Amino acid sequence: MGVTESRRLDRHTIREQAPLILVGVFGALLLVDLLFRLAGVEIALTANRSFGGSLSAQRFGGMLWNGIVIGLIIGLAGIGLSMTYSILSFANFSHGDLLTSGAFAGWAASYVVAGFGVVSVGELLFVRAGGGAPFADEIGASIVQAPLSILVGMVVAAGVTILLALAIDRIVYKPMRGRGGISLLIASIGVALALRYIIQFMFGASNRGVVDTTDVRVDIAGLSVNLHEVTLVVAAVALMLGMHFMLQRTKLGKAMRAMADNQDLALVTGIPTERIVQATWVIGGGLAGVAGYLVVLDRGTIGFNLGWFLLLLIFAAVILGGIGSIYGAIAGGLLIGITYSVSLVWIPSDFNEAAAFALMILVLLLRPEGIFSGVSTA
Amino acid sequence: MSDTNSDAGADGPLGGLFDGLSRRSSDLLLVFGALFAIYALFTIFVFGQGINSVVSTLRFLTFLILVYGMLALALNLHWGYTGLFNIGVAGFMAVGVYTMAMLSGDPAGSPPGLGLPVPIGIIGGMVAAALVGLVAALPALRLKADYLAIVTLGLSEIIRLTYNSEAFNQWIQGATSTITSRVGFLPDGGAGTGAGSGIQVPSPAGPVRTLFFEGGRAGNPTPLGDAVFAVTDPIGIQQNVVVEWAYVLVLAVVLLGFYWLLSRIGNSPFGRVLKSIREDELVASSLGKHVEIFKVKVFMLGCALMGLAGILWQGSFGFVSPNDFMPVVTFYIFVAVIIGGSGSNTGSIIGSILFVGLLFEGPRRALGALGNRVDFGRAPNSFGDAVAPILSGDITPFFAYAVANRSALVFVLLGTVLIIIIQTRPDGALGGRNEPAAAVDLSTRPEKQPTTATDGGENQ
Numbered sequence: 001m002g003v004t005e006s007r008r009l010d011r012h013t014i015r016e017q018a019p020l021i022l023v024g025v026f027g028a029l030l031l032v033d034l035l036f037r038l039a040g041v042e043i044a045l046t047a048n049r050s051f052g053g054s055l056s057a058q059r060f061g062g063m064l065w066n067g068i069v070i071g072l073i074i075g076l077a078g079i080g081l082s083m084t085y086s087i088l089s090f091a092n093f094s095h096g097d098l099l100t101s102g103a104f105a106g107w108a109a110s111y112v113v114a115g116f117g118v119v120s121v122g123e124l125l126f127v128r129a130g131g132g133a134p135f136a137d138e139i140g141a142s143i144v145q146a147p148l149s150i151l152v153g154m155v156v157a158a159g160v161t162i163l164l165a166l167a168i169d170r171i172v173y174k175p176m177r178g179r180g181g182i183s184l185l186i187a188s189i190g191v192a193l194a195l196r197y198i199i200q201f202m203f204g205a206s207n208r209g210v211v212d213t214t215d216v217r218v219d220i221a222g223l224s225v226n227l228h229e230v231t232l233v234v235a236a237v238a239l240m241l242g243m244h245f246m247l248q249r250t251k252l253g254k255a256m257r258a259m260a261d262n263q264d265l266a267l268v269t270g271i272p273t274e275r276i277v278q279a280t281w282v283i284g285g286g287l288a289g290v291a292g293y294l295v296v297l298d299r300g301t302i303g304f305n306l307g308w309f310l311l312l313l314i315f316a317a318v319i320l321g322g323i324g325s326i327y328g329a330i331a332g333g334l335l336i337g338i339t340y341s342v343s344l345v346w347i348p349s350d351f352n353e354a355a356a357f358a359l360m361i362l363v364l365l366l367r368p369e370g371i372f373s374g375v376s377t378a
Numbered sequence: 379m380s381d382t383n384s385d386a387g388a389d390g391p392l393g394g395l396f397d398g399l400s401r402r403s404s405d406l407l408l409v410f411g412a413l414f415a416i417y418a419l420f421t422i423f424v425f426g427q428g429i430n431s432v433v434s435t436l437r438f439l440t441f442l443i444l445v446y447g448m449l450a451l452a453l454n455l456h457w458g459y460t461g462l463f464n465i466g467v468a469g470f471m472a473v474g475v476y477t478m479a480m481l482s483g484d485p486a487g488s489p490p491g492l493g494l495p496v497p498i499g500i501i502g503g504m505v506a507a508a509l510v511g512l513v514a515a516l517p518a519l520r521l522k523a524d525y526l527a528i529v530t531l532g533l534s535e536i537i538r539l540t541y542n543s544e545a546f547n548q549w550i551q552g553a554t555s556t557i558t559s560r561v562g563f564l565p566d567g568g569a570g571t572g573a574g575s576g577i578q579v580p581s582p583a584g585p586v587r588t589l590f591f592e593g594g595r596a597g598n599p600t601p602l603g604d605a606v607f608a609v610t611d612p613i614g615i616q617q618n619v620v621v622e623w624a625y626v627l628v629l630a631v632v633l634l635g636f637y638w639l640l641s642r643i644g645n646s647p648f649g650r651v652l653k654s655i656r657e658d659e660l661v662a663s664s665l666g667k668h669v670e671i672f673k674v675k676v677f678m679l680g681c682a683l684m685g686l687a688g689i690l691w692q693g694s695f696g697f698v699s700p701n702d703f704m705p706v707v708t709f710y711i712f713v714a715v716i717i718g719g720s721g722s723n724t725g726s727i728i729g730s731i732l733f734v735g736l737l738f739e740g741p742r743r744a745l746g747a748l749g750n751r752v753d754f755g756r757a758p759n760s761f762g763d764a765v766a767p768i769l770s771g772d773i774t775p776f777f778a779y780a781v782a783n784r785s786a787l788v789f790v791l792l793g794t795v796l797i798i799i800i801q802t803r804p805d806g807a808l809g810g811r812n813e814p815a816a817a818v819d820l821s822t823r824p825e826k827q828p829t830t831a832t833d834g835g836e837n838q
Contacts (some may be wrong), residue, residue: 182527200786312535
């Protein structure tokens with residue numbers, strides 16, 4: 001009897017797992033195809049279709065590095081989204097616009113530091129709103145020309161976004177504590193619209209270059225390295241490590257993990273939930289602000305839509321990693337970033353964003369609890 | 379909800395205004411009251427620019443109200459009735475419009491279409507939108523509401539990016555031409571999407587135009603056209619405006635059709651199951667209802683209606699591009715539904731009137747009219763130049779800047795209103811009305827004298 005029982009169970013689990021296995025096989029095929037391409041092996045299947053092909057290791061390395069750079073930003077932004085999702089239990093659609101706020105605040109500060117004396121402060125504060133002179137290379141906001149300006153920019157980006165996030169929480173979300181996730185979601189759409197267009201009203205609608213990229217690309221040990229990307233990676237990894245120690249070693253971190261796990265139990269244990277909610281906004285907002293600043297450092301351009309366009313990718317990362325898990329958000333971010341960039345091997349360049357969204361939908365359907373399920377804390 | 383056998387006055391914050399009237403007449407009063415109030419407001423904005431300008435402004439306004447009304451009703455079927463939080467409306471609209479354009483487009487155009495009659499194109503667009511809805515619904519409906527929201531938003535972006543893709547354009551053109559070259563009556567060229575440069579849409583307003591003009595060409599009126607223009611020309615209304623109004627009247631009939639259909643659905647046994655799914659899925663399935671099948675059906679129906687509304691709206695301009703289907707379009711429709719109160723069909727229509735009149739077009743026109751009448755001088759180029767003079771007490775540059783950048787302010791207003799509504803009045807103007815589940819109205823039960831102590835004798 002025990003045997004039949006377990007066999008029935010097996011058949012059941014196989015039926016449940018069938019789509020997952022299918023996706024796994026497809027993924028493995030893509031991986032083998034990638035390896036064949038890297039090795040330069042090509043097997044013709046039909047007249048104009050083949051398996052494998054050629055892909056230079058250098059090009060692939062470039063794609064992978066690009067994916068990691070994008071993925072780190074998405075992961076950094078995803079930490080905040082994941083924390084607010086698990087602790088406040090709603091999908092925050094205004095998270096992308098927190099990134100934008102951080103980007104504009106940070107770059108305004110960088111411009112004031114780097115361009116002080118060159119142009120009037122009033123013009124610097126609005127980060128080339130007109131799009132005309134002064135040009136980005138006249139102001140010289142770059143890690144080579146003015147490293148201090150970049151550092152100040154990052155700190156200001158975090159600070160302003162934290163204040164903004166706390167203010168929004170106080171005005172919008174606090175009166176709605178305990179309401180359903182959908183009500184809060186709708187409110188966050190309202191916040192997203194208002195925030196984005198306040199930014200457009202103040203900083204203008206144009207998408208313009210702000211980062212000075214002269215002499216940023218250098219050769220280190222035979223590899224051409226973009227120092228701005230290096231700055232981004234160092235800053236993102238440092239912040240992620242900081243998050244890790246905060247959550248594992250401090251009392252606040254422990255309280256946050258408890259809140260994410262079971263809010264009622266946390267309240268009963270005497271954890272001041274309202275203070276933890278504020279701490280969540282401080283950390284989530286700060287990281288979002290820095291992430292927004294770093295996106296601009298990487299891309300070189302700034303625009304009021306920047307965070308909104310990233311939002312779905314950030315959601316994808318958070319869902320991929322499992323909501324509530326910051327390690328999941330980081331891993332999900334890297335996975336989304338690499339998918340975004342490496343999928344170009346197989347699909348045309350106007351589809352890679354769609355590929356990342358499709359990956360998100362696939363994960364939601366097959367494993368709604370995320371790839372790293374069970375790690376709902378920290 | 380149109381309630382046929384209840385005399386009880388409508389509930390909700392606005393409903394109590396007309397106690398004593400039947401709900402249907404009070405609904406009509408509300409809708410037309412709101413509509414004419416908005417008309418009056420807009421007439422003031424363009425007053426003094428001649429009657430043609432007034433009539434044409436009101437036409438545009440009514441057009442927007444009607445298309446938003448259709449979409450709000452379709453969304454209300456998803457969200458208000460069934461509780462499906464679909465924020466991919468723009469994507470389903472895009473599928474409808476693009477499929478229609480590809481089916482009915484000119485075979486010699488760029489991109490080519492299949493040249494089928496417009497009605498077939500419209501039906502094809504609705505079917506395609508419903509099928510995409512099916513693909514989205516089958517797996518996604520098992521998800522929690524906020525996940526469904528993210529999935530539908532992701533799907534609508536995938537759809538938009540797909541139509542924007544040149545590679546897809548090439549592929550679909552090749553794939554369709556291999557099929558159509560084997561079918562005798564279809565042109566060999568296949569059908570494309572036009573990628574980023576957009577696609578010509580055979581306007582559904584075209585047939586309406588041919589009622590007034592022979593072959594649709596201006597200056598060549600039909601007998602009907604002659605008769606109508608004989609009245610309108612002397613007043614000073616341009617012939618084009620008259621023709622456009624005729625299309626708006628067609629849309630009004632379609633909107634009534636939507637309303638009738640959804641009211642019928644809402645009051646049918648099918649609709650009662652939908653409401654029970656919204657209130658508590660577990661209860662509905664415990665009572666033996668196949669919740670998933672109901673959800674799939676209603677999702678497909680709603681998507682088909684969204685496709686139709688998309689065709690009648692964006693299609694009537696004769697040209698669409700992927701940028702017409704940004705996610706923000708979906709949020710507009712959501713605002714309309716939320717203002718009116720989700721779950722109420724009349725509320726969806728009133729919500730559309732208020733949204734278009736007071737939030738979407740109103741502030742823009744009001745600031746524009748203000749800018750036309752008061753001279754603020756040249757608008758400063760940047761926010762800094764606009765704010766700096768305030769310190770010295772001069773606020774006119776700021777006003778000039780605000781008027782010049784009013785489109786951004788409209789969005790800020792929209793977001794703020796959305797927050798305020800969801801905070802203070804989440805049920806909207808007409809939401810939260812009692813919906814009679816029984817065929818017989820039970821709320822007006824005659825007073826009965828208690829003859830026996832059925833309640834255990836507690837009242838005696």
